[in-house]
Amino acid sequence: MKAVCKETFLIEKCDDDGCTIPNKYSRIKEGSIWNVEEDLTRIIDGEIRLTRNTKKTFHWIEITKEHFEQYFETIISHNFDCSIAKRKGCNYCLKGKRIPSTGDKRWYINENKKEIQADDENISVETIKIAYCPVCGREL
Ligand SMILES: [Zn+2]
Structure with missing residues (x-):
């Protein structure tokens, strides 16, 4: 850490x-x-x-x-980059940094839609609905 x-x-x-x-x-x-x-x-x-x-x-x-x-x-905690810019959010929810994951899909937070989406051109886009950033805890 x-x-x-x-x-x-x-x-x-x-x-x-x-x-x-x-x-x-x-x-x-x-x-x-x-x-x-x-x-x-x-x-x-x-x-x-x-x-x-x-x-x-x-x-x-x-x-x-x-x-x-x-x-x-x-x-940095458990391989997540948890740096928070001016307490407004982290690199995942603010800057669209790819969330570390297993498998081939690349996961990103889409703040506007309040969801985590898999960005894979071969498969229809999968999403997970969220209300808070799972990394820094900020309410979206
Ligand atoms: Zn965040």
Whole structure:
């Protein structure tokens, strides 16, 4: 799972043993993309562990769920791209991105008709009626 920082914030720096370094803060920048670690390894008992590799260093932070929700937005979960543009919708319901699926049919959300449609020229078009985007949850 990946998440993007949606608002720059400061967090206390800590060393690799998990001791906070007095008066040192790291700036977590808006737009930076972090891996949300699924394993339970924790150094400072944070609820959510985020890591990020840049050319120079490996960064990690641990934050509470509350802070995660405040400062981050999940963008990739279970292979879905869940990035939401200005909270108006995701790439599937707004931009017509193909929904990951098994089989040969290509599925897309048609917002105007409130349906998911299979776009296959050989077969008559199949649709599924929806009221909410199945990826980001937005009401259509
Ligand atoms: Zn959506």
